[in-house]
Amino acid sequence: MKLRIKNILWGILLFLFFSFLLVFFLFLFYAKDLPRPEFFTEKATVQSTKIYDKTGKILLYEVFGEERRTYVPLSLVPDYLKKAVLVAEDANFYYHHGIDFKGILRAFIENLKLGAPVYGGSTISQQLIRSTFLSTKKSIDRKIKEIILTLELERRYSKDQILEWYLNQIPFGQNAYGVEAASQIYFKKSVSEINLAEAATLAALIKAPYRYSPYDENGKKELLARKNYILKKMLEKGFISQKEYEESLNYQLSFAPKKIEIKAPYFTLWVLNQLEEKFSKEYLAKAGLKVYTTLDWNLQQIAEKVLAEGIEKNKKFNAFNGAILAISPKTGEVLAMSVGNGDYFADPYPPECKEGIDCLFDPKFNVIVGTKNYRGRQPGSAFKPFVYATAFSKGFSDKDIVIDEPTNFGIWGGKEYIPQNYDGKFRGPVTLREALAQSLNVPSVKVLLSMAGLEDSVKTAQALGITTLKGPFGPSIVLGGWEVLPLEITAAYGVFANDGYRNLPFAIWKIEDSQGNVIFEQKISPVKVLESKVARMINDILSDNEARTPAFGENSPLYFEGYQVAVKTGTTQDYRDAWTIGYTPSIVVGVWVGNNNNEPIEKKPGVMIAAPIFHQFLEKVLPTLGNETFPKVEN
Structure with missing residues (x-):
């Protein structure tokens, strides 16, 4: 009996012993799968990438994958x-x-x-x-x-x-x-x-x-x-x-609307495209990067408001789209960018149109920067300053005379080239200052062919940052017959504002990783591409309200009382594009108005369609920038 009890006890002990061993080894087997503590923080660094304005206080967009x-x-x-x-x-x-x-x-x-x-x-x-x-x-x-x-x-x-x-x-x-x-x-x-x-x-x-x-x-x-x-x-x-x-x-709870949250969408998506060229989409979605852009949120809000209001007014002129861009000529920072009414997710117009084909307004297309195969819009007379700058660099003066008269410039592109001025009138002898300030076409073609030179004028535009010009070229280039990107031509005007130094436009100042380490920082490297005396002459002419008054009037939208602002308008010959580009030493602003499908607008010059938007924006912005003037023109 005692032996039987003893065997039972030994059996229980052995069972408990082997059960303990089993549990112990099971514990060891599974516990080895528990990772080191760093795993949790590493997993936590699967964070969305955040895109901010230049202050780092305004979140423009968050790039996330399946886990935000x-x-x-x-x-x-x-x-x-x-x-x-x-x-x-x-x-x-x-x-x-x-x-x-x-x-x-x-x-x-x-x-x-x-x-x-x-x-x-x-x-x-x-x-x-x-x-x-x-x-x-x-x-x-x-x-x-x-x-x-x-x-x-x-x-x-x-x-x-x-x-x-x-x-x-x-x-x-x-x-x-x-x-x-x-x-x-x-x-x-x-x-x-x-x-x-x-x-x-x-x-x-x-x-x-x-x-x-x-x-x-x-x-x-x-x-x-x-x-x-x-x-x-x-x-x-x-x-x-x-x-x-x-x-x-x-307490009345207020839930944020369920939608894609993105501020300054045209600028921000442009930034995102640049990020995707540096990093993969998968990496951006989980890397927790902090991207500090050049966007000035205050200027951006002004730009979106005045552009949306201007486009609404321009619909009576059959103009349903527009764009506005602001750049710092001293650095190349893109400060503000907007297209249309600022809503990337808006409906195209007219409602039955096919996006990318026949819409007057296509909200998904950024006309300022475009796509890989997009060469831009024709700038009209906004191209003229590059031609006059080329002439001045060859020693010609703003006081030199050209004759504004009916002129046949011969056969170009298989037909006679006989340009007209915007009002169909001719003014006889005019100075180069008057010809540029009043945007006279016939004198400008003469300056191109007799003073500046066709190829040299193209080289000047390219040196200032325009990359879309493709030959063969003809005299109509001075009247804006070749396409340019709004981003590039606006930045090119910045060379005049910056005393001949070119700063290429950029949108990203700095990128930090999830630990705060700087992995990219933009360097400012101005390049001298135009003589200072030439840049100063262009500035002086484009800000000369007296010289342009015969064409635009004394109190046109190009004039800002108390401020020195250099401005040039542009309208294409077939009225498909209207422009106003202007600047001070602190800011350069470009405005374009037209239709996505290239349908002509009403026969109104840029000063009537694009300039009011330009004026509304700069009128609000100038007091915040200080009253800086251009360096004096040397005799």
Whole structure:
């Protein structure tokens, strides 16, 4: 009998021993899969790339893939959000060791009462392990691994560290992962700025983010009900006062609209194209880069407003599109850029048109920078300053005389070339100053052919930054018969403003990685491409209101009382394009008006269609720039 009892005891001991060994080896086997702590922070650095204005304060756009994430330390998470999450997901978080057996039992009983699986028994630590390392496939192996990894996680790391990782890992719907991304998407504010009601709402989303979506009518009702339940639990646990509870219960939540959030879309998407040339789309979506652009948000808002208003007025002239661009001639920074009404997601016009083919207005096309095969728009008389600059560089003076008279310039392109002035009149002997200031066509062709030279004028334009000119060339180039990009011709005028120094236009100042290390920074490298005396002569003529008055009037939109502004208009011969480009030493602004499908506008010059937009913009901007004047012309 004693021997039998002894054998049974030995059997039990052996069973326990081998069971212990089995559990021990299982623990070792699965625990080895728990990575080092750096994994959590490395995973957290799968963050969206953010594009900012030049101050770094205005977020223009966020580039994200399947996961939109911004990591924040626990210290920046409001205390009431932490408590709301604990109440909603794991009230005993700070008291258990990873597995809350009491919580599992309590959830089981509550679910039996309700007849549905309403309450979960998983702890925050379990949820973190599950969402980070395990597949969604349910199995015994997966559950064993979950328990072992959870226990090992709790053994290795502090509760606060686990909570921080959890708050940056969990999904909230709408591609938002972590509390910071969720706060930005749903409330358009940082998580450190949300109030108690908003915090309880975020905590409510964790359980079932798609079921509780605020963008679904039924989902929103369930979300608000769960938010109120969480607030009640916080009150019961003494986390909030009765007053805070009632205020948060009655607080009217305002959810951000569910749409693509992008500011200054034409500029920002241009920046994005440049980023995609440097980095892959996949990398941008997860690298957490901070891109600081050149955009001046104040100027951008002015540009969008005046352009949209101007286009609305120009519809009576059959002009349905337009563009505005502002650049700093001293650096090349693109300060503002807008097309159409500023809404990239607007409907094309007319409604039945095919985008990219026959639309008067195509919101998806950026006429300023275009696409790879886009050579731009014809600049009309806005090209003339390059020809006159070439003549001045060869020693001709603004006082030299040309005769404005009917002239046959011979056979060009298979037919006689006999240009006319904009008003059909001829003025006889005029100085080069008068010819350029009043934009006279016949004298300008004479300057091109007899003083500047056709090929040399093209070389001047190219030296100033215009790349789209393709030969063979003819005399109509001085009247803008060849295409240019609005970006390039506006920047080229900046050479005049900058005393002959060229700064190529750029949009990205600096790029930082997710750790704040600078991985790209724009260098300003001005290149002397035009003699200062030539640039100063062009500035002096284009800002000479008296010289242009016979053609434009004394108080035209080209004149700014108290400021020295050099301006040139342009209208193509067939009235498909209207331009105004002007500048001070501090800023150069280009405005184009026309139609995407190249349909002619009404026969109105650029001074009537593009110049009012130019004037409205610069009138608002000049007082903020200081009253800087051009260097004097040397005798």
